[in-house]
Amino acid sequence: MKYLILIQSNERSLAVWAKLSDQERMDFGRGHMELSAEMGSAGVLVASEGLADPELAKWVSVRDGRTIASDGPYAEVKEHLAGFYLIDCAGLDEAVAWAAKVPDAANTEVEVRPVLDMSQWDM
Amino acid sequence: MRALDDLLRECAPQVLGAVVRRYGDLDTCEDAVQEALLAAAKQWPVEGVPDSPAGWLIRVAARRRVELTRNESARRRREETAGRMPDAVEPRGDDELTLLFLCCHPSLTPISQVALTLRAVGGLTTAEIARALLVPEATVGQRISRAKQRIRASGARFEMPSAEEWAARLTAVLQVLYLIFNEGHTASSGAELSRVELTAEAIRLARQLRGQLPEDGEVAGLLALMLLTDARRPARTRPDGGLVPLAEQDRTLWNSTTIAEGVSLITGTLRSATIGPFQVQAAIAAIHDEAARPELTDWPQILQLYGLLRLLAPGPMVTLNRIVALAEVDGPVVALAELATAAADPALAEHHRVAAVRAHLLEMTGDRAAARAQYRLAARRTLSLPERQYLEARAEKNAERS
Numbered sequence: 001m002k003y004l005i006l007i008q009s010n011e012r013s014l015a016v017w018a019k020l021s022d023q024e025r026m027d028f029g030r031g032h033m034e035l036s037a038e039m040g041s042a043g044v045l046v047a048s049e050g051l052a053d054p055e056l057a058k059w060v061s062v063r064d065g066r067t068i069a070s071d072g073p074y075a076e077v078k079e080h081l082a083g084f085y086l087i088d089c090a091g092l093d094e095a096v097a098w099a100a101k102v103p104d105a106a107n108t109e110v111e112v113r114p115v116l117d118m119s120q121w122d123m
Numbered sequence: 124m125r126a127l128d129d130l131l132r133e134c135a136p137q138v139l140g141a142v143v144r145r146y147g148d149l150d151t152c153e154d155a156v157q158e159a160l161l162a163a164a165k166q167w168p169v170e171g172v173p174d175s176p177a178g179w180l181i182r183v184a185a186r187r188r189v190e191l192t193r194n195e196s197a198r199r200r201r202e203e204t205a206g207r208m209p210d211a212v213e214p215r216g217d218d219e220l221t222l223l224f225l226c227c228h229p230s231l232t233p234i235s236q237v238a239l240t241l242r243a244v245g246g247l248t249t250a251e252i253a254r255a256l257l258v259p260e261a262t263v264g265q266r267i268s269r270a271k272q273r274i275r276a277s278g279a280r281f282e283m284p285s286a287e288e289w290a291a292r293l294t295a296v297l298q299v300l301y302l303i304f305n306e307g308h309t310a311s312s313g314a315e316l317s318r319v320e321l322t323a324e325a326i327r328l329a330r331q332l333r334g335q336l337p338e339d340g341e342v343a344g345l346l347a348l349m350l351l352t353d354a355r356r357p358a359r360t361r362p363d364g365g366l367v368p369l370a371e372q373d374r375t376l377w378n379s380t381t382i383a384e385g386v387s388l389i390t391g392t393l394r395s396a397t398i399g400p401f402q403v404q405a406a407i408a409a410i411h412d413e414a415a416r417p418e419l420t421d422w423p424q425i426l427q428l429y430g431l432l433r434l435l436a437p438g439p440m441v442t443l444n445r446i447v448a449l450a451e452v453d454g455p456v457v458a459l460a461e462l463a464t465a466a467a468d469p470a471l472a473e474h475h476r477v478a479a480v481r482a483h484l485l486e487m488t489g490d491r492a493a494a495r496a497q498y499r500l501a502a503r504r505t506l507s508l509p510e511r512q513y514l515e516a517r518a519e520k521n522a523e524r525s
Contacts, residue, residue, distance in 0.1 A: 001506075040261070040262075040265060041265055041269065042265070042269065043234075043235065043238075043262055043263070043265035043266030043267075043269055044262070045261075045262060046258055046259060046262060047259070088234075088256075088258050088262065089234070090232060090233065090234060114506050115506070116506050116507065116508040116511070
């Protein structure tokens with residue numbers, strides 16, 4: 001079963017971040033790297049990335065076969081996706097246990113979303 | 124090339140089993156066998172297949188294994204002693220079976236058991252396993268190497284489990300093969316090609332296991348269940364990848380040869396062996412497969428078999444499937460009452476298929492508005508994309524007519 005662990009950046013998480021010392025920020029970053037390594041050696045990691053600032057995002061639409069890429073409505077955005085872990089593990093309990101190790105969970109919270117899978121279905 | 128590929132895959136577990144039996148360490152032996160298989164794939168097309176392919180592979184793998192460990196100077200002396208007689212390793216009939224049992228060692232998680240079995244017994248490369256399981260190659264590689272470490276750490280030896288352990292270990296082996304089959308038994312069109320190989324691999328491994336344990340009823344039952352399920356594959360999906368439920372499948376597309384094999388297998392087994400859950404599930408699949416039209420299905424017998432399965436291997440899916448069969452025999456009102464009782468069980472209360480079954484039963488009673496609401500609820504809760512599309516379509520259908 002695959003699960004996506006989502007890490008949001010919002011006013012609360014920014015407030016926590018602002019209060020951290022340099023050392024604490026270093027530990028935070030190291031915590032993410034160590035977690036990726038731990039997930040990797042446990043054979044559950046599919047992908048994990050931190051995302052660049054939403055100001056760098058492009059909003060893409062296609063109309064009449066024409067692609068339009070615009071800078072989008074980033075000004076109003078109060079919360080955005082800052083990073084994720086995609087893992088493949090035995091079940092929700094294990095996914096929650098991994099999510100609890102994400103450094104952000106100790107400050108704010110992270111979200112665990114099951115990924116739709118292609119399992120069989122017989123009536 | 125196909126024939127050579129099949130031959131190598133056929134030999135792989137036997138060769139690995141023989142080498143591990145001789146040297147003990149799954150880790151290095153597995154690398155050595157992979158290299159021997161590569162060497163064979165290069166040399167045999169040019170030089171011809173040797174008289175004893177397995178013997179050739181064992182000799183090359185044993186030699187390679189000595190070279191691999193010789194590089195570690197600390198072990199040199201010990202390895203040189205062993206290195207004098209790589210030719211003394213002979214294949215033995217039960218090596219493959221021992222290897223399969225080792226791959227399904229209880230110290231491993233089910234996903235690791237699956238990866239290791241595919242690699243060591245199935246002879247698939249890490250890349251092939253990764254493609255089939257839809258995870259990155261590095262992840263599969265880690266699972267396999269971790270599994271091998273765990274086996275070593277647990278002190279497991281290359282030998283058959285003891286008599287007390289035997290039944291539990293065989294159950295684990297059958298579960299792993301069934302997991303592999305179900306991974307492949309998918310409705311997605313995009314991933315279909317690589318995953319069909321997984322279904323074929325599970326069936327191949329089950330056939331091999333049956334060759335080694337011909338008297339075991341559950342081994343035969345699992346093989347029959349796989350065959351009888353796989354026979355319906357051509358009718359299970361629409362070209363767009365959408366799911367076709369059993370009652371709406373074009374039964375002329377079912378593979379009649381596979382059905383005949385599965386039916387004869389399960390019929391023979393039920394007569395002679397001790398009954399078990401896989402045999403009962405195979406018997407249910409056989410009854411479905413033998414009905415030329417849905418309305419010819421022998422529901423009373425299916426209901427009886429689900430009753431038996433509920434005793435042998437209770438679980439939420441058994442409870443729900445039994446209620447669906449009950450609706451066919453005693454009507455949807457009786458089944459709805461039974462469902463209300465069953466859903467009170469906390470193990471079932473959260474199960475998304477409760478809503479799907481309730482929707483189906485309500486549709487049978489003609490209460491379309493309630494059926495639609497339950498189909499929508501079930502569609503929201505399922506994690507399967509084809510299933511969600513199917514449930515949403517059912518909800519729509521009930522909206523149109525009301």
